[in-house]
Amino acid sequence: MSHNHTLYKKQVSAIRSVAEGVYVLSFQRSFTFTAGQVIAIDIVPDGEARLYSIASGEQDKDIEILFDERPEGRLTPILSRLRAGDSIYVSEPFGSFRSDAGKAYWIAAGTGIAPFVSMIRSGKADYKTLLHGGRYDENFYFASLIEKNFRGKYIRCCSQQEDTAYYKGRLTGWLKEHNLATDNRYYLCGSAEMVVQVRDILISKDVPFQNIVSETYF
Amino acid sequence: MKTNLFGLTLFQLKEVVSSLGLPAFTATQLADWMYKKQVTSIASMTNLSKQTREKLESKYCIGMTEPSKVQTSTDGTKKYLYPTQIQKFIEAAYIPDDDRATLCVSTQIGCKMGCLFCMTGKQGFQGNLTTGEIINQVQSLPEFEKLTNIVYMGMGEPMDNVEAVLNSIEIMTSPWGYEWSPKRITVSTIGIIPAMNTFLERSQAHLAVSLHSPFDDERREIMPIQNVYPITQVISEIRRWQLGRQRRVSFEYIMFKRVNDTPRHANELVRLLHGIKCRVNLIRFHAIPDTPLEGTSPENMVTFQNHLKAKGLTVTIRASRGEDIFAACGLLSTKELLRKQQETDF
Numbered sequence: 001m002s003h004n005h006t007l008y009k010k011q012v013s014a015i016r017s018v019a020e021g022v023y024v025l026s027f028q029r030s031f032t033f034t035a036g037q038v039i040a041i042d043i044v045p046d047g048e049a050r051l052y053s054i055a056s057g058e059q060d061k062d063i064e065i066l067f068d069e070r071p072e073g074r075l076t077p078i079l080s081r082l083r084a085g086d087s088i089y090v091s092e093p094f095g096s097f098r099s100d101a102g103k104a105y106w107i108a109a110g111t112g113i114a115p116f117v118s119m120i121r122s123g124k125a126d127y128k129t130l131l132h133g134g135r136y137d138e139n140f141y142f143a144s145l146i147e148k149n150f151r152g153k154y155i156r157c158c159s160q161q162e163d164t165a166y167y168k169g170r171l172t173g174w175l176k177e178h179n180l181a182t183d184n185r186y187y188l189c190g191s192a193e194m195v196v197q198v199r200d201i202l203i204s205k206d207v208p209f210q211n212i213v214s215e216t217y218f
Numbered sequence: 219m220k221t222n223l224f225g226l227t228l229f230q231l232k233e234v235v236s237s238l239g240l241p242a243f244t245a246t247q248l249a250d251w252m253y254k255k256q257v258t259s260i261a262s263m264t265n266l267s268k269q270t271r272e273k274l275e276s277k278y279c280i281g282m283t284e285p286s287k288v289q290t291s292t293d294g295t296k297k298y299l300y301p302t303q304i305q306k307f308i309e310a311a312y313i314p315d316d317d318r319a320t321l322c323v324s325t326q327i328g329c330k331m332g333c334l335f336c337m338t339g340k341q342g343f344q345g346n347l348t349t350g351e352i353i354n355q356v357q358s359l360p361e362f363e364k365l366t367n368i369v370y371m372g373m374g375e376p377m378d379n380v381e382a383v384l385n386s387i388e389i390m391t392s393p394w395g396y397e398w399s400p401k402r403i404t405v406s407t408i409g410i411i412p413a414m415n416t417f418l419e420r421s422q423a424h425l426a427v428s429l430h431s432p433f434d435d436e437r438r439e440i441m442p443i444q445n446v447y448p449i450t451q452v453i454s455e456i457r458r459w460q461l462g463r464q465r466r467v468s469f470e471y472i473m474f475k476r477v478n479d480t481p482r483h484a485n486e487l488v489r490l491l492h493g494i495k496c497r498v499n500l501i502r503f504h505a506i507p508d509t510p511l512e513g514t515s516p517e518n519m520v521t522f523q524n525h526l527k528a529k530g531l532t533v534t535i536r537a538s539r540g541e542d543i544f545a546a547c548g549l550l551s552t553k554e555l556l557r558k559q560q561e562t563d564f
Contacts, residue, residue: 004412038446051446097445192332193342200508209334209510214442218330218378
């Protein structure tokens with residue numbers, strides 16, 4: 001009896017560091033997927049695979065995932081040491097964190113930007129406001145890609161860097177300070193702590209909970 | 219710093235004694251002293267030689283922890299607060315009834331799942347509990363000897379810490395442990411399918427699934443997990459396991475006014491669970507701070523229950539317990555955490 005996702009052997013195409021302890025890993029795409037979906041990844045065929053949002057576009061040659069290395073974690077310290085040609089095991093894409101075509105806020109913290117990057121690369125970014133929270137300017141992953149391809153409003157909230165060129169503070173601070181449309185959809189991706197805090201702020205500003213769609217890391 | 223022995227399985231204890239060059243049977247003696255005789259120090263293990271005890275004490279301790287706070291409800295329910303190894307807090311709720319005494323244990327500090335109705339989720343995720351920290355909630359309980367049932371429905375998602383959960387069940391059910399029947403144990407999940415399957419294969423304990431809405435789009439609004447493991451797939455897996463004879467599956471359904479309590483929801487629930495031998499537990503919502511959700515009235519819960527019963531489902535309305543101490547919602551530990559916590563960056 002299969003207890004886990006069915007995993008397929010793939011070769012790493014490339015791995016690159018995008019900030020201290022944060023990496024983009026890619027491998028050749030052999031599945032179709034919808035932007036916002038996740039894949040399960042492991043370094044063995046029958047392990048306890050972990051889930052990662054896809055950051056690449058639906059038509060891109062490679063699948064990309066964005067991850068930060070957790071020194072205490074089982075998988076990410078190994079993933080971060082992989083090189084092109086090394087083997088990994090991945091599931092088919094799955095999940096239903098998909099954004100509607102209409103006006104919406106996309107709100108992400110840290111590597112939670114990945115599904116929104118996938119949506120941007122897949123041409124699904126019209127009428128969106130993208131709010132990204134990070135500690136330092138280097139934590140605004142894919143910023144140049146977003147600046148080049150995203151026609152909506154792109155707001156970066158930098159909580160730790162004194163000389164940041166962006167909003168100085170946490171994204172929850174930005175949300176508290178600004179008027180928010182109550183009839184827009186809000187898509188949240190990040191840690192449970194971020195999702196819960198942002199959701200509470202949105203609800204306190206009369207955004208119906210039915211308009212909030214969340215994806216938490218686990 | 220010494221390593222805790224409490225919470226280790228017999229297999230793990232054998233590894234410990236082997237590493238110390240002690241005979242293998244010492245592991246069985248350790249399990250017997252900790253889980254059957256329930257001693258709290260290695261020095262109390264009087265059938266071990268002095269030399270063996272000294273060897274063990276040089277590197278190990280038992281490592282049990284007393285609760286640091288208790289709240290008692292007018293209905294007899296008690297909520298115990300335990301400190302953890304990482305200086306956070308968890309809760310266990312003791313719920314006495316006529317002929318039963320149930321303990322609701324936590325498996326994580328905080329939770330990653332972010333369900334809209336859950337107070338524990340407001341802590342975010344602080345860490346997994348070790349097996350020792352899970353079993354400590356049981357064995358350190360002043361009412362330990364009175365316990366008839368254990369439910370893994372406290373803080374955290376048990377299937378997100380499934381190895382520690384399975385090890386704790388092994389300690390409770392093994393001949394070298396408490397020797398309890400697995401029928402006394404129920405583990406809940408919101409439906410993390412791979413871990414749920416691991417649990418179903420490796421234990422005989424009962425399963426409780428947090429359902430809360432039978433509709434995909436509506437469940438997604440209150441439970442983010444629906445984006446990844448939709449309830450229809452969870453139910454398909456449960457059908458595959460053909461539960462319902464020796465081991466029970468139940469579906470938990472917290473009732474929210476005008477959100478999931480209409481005849482439309484009842485009809486879909488019946489359709490979804492058709493053919494599964496199960497019980498549906500309807501649960502009154504304990505309001506938490508700043509929630510947009512309201513609980514369904516008791517009258518409407520009965521109407522909903524009757525609707526389901528008329529379609530052949532076994533349905534109970536779970537009595538609310540410990541409401542005056544917020545026994546079910548993680549409030550005590552969340553308050554303790556927020557008192558100590560600085561803002562997190564994101």
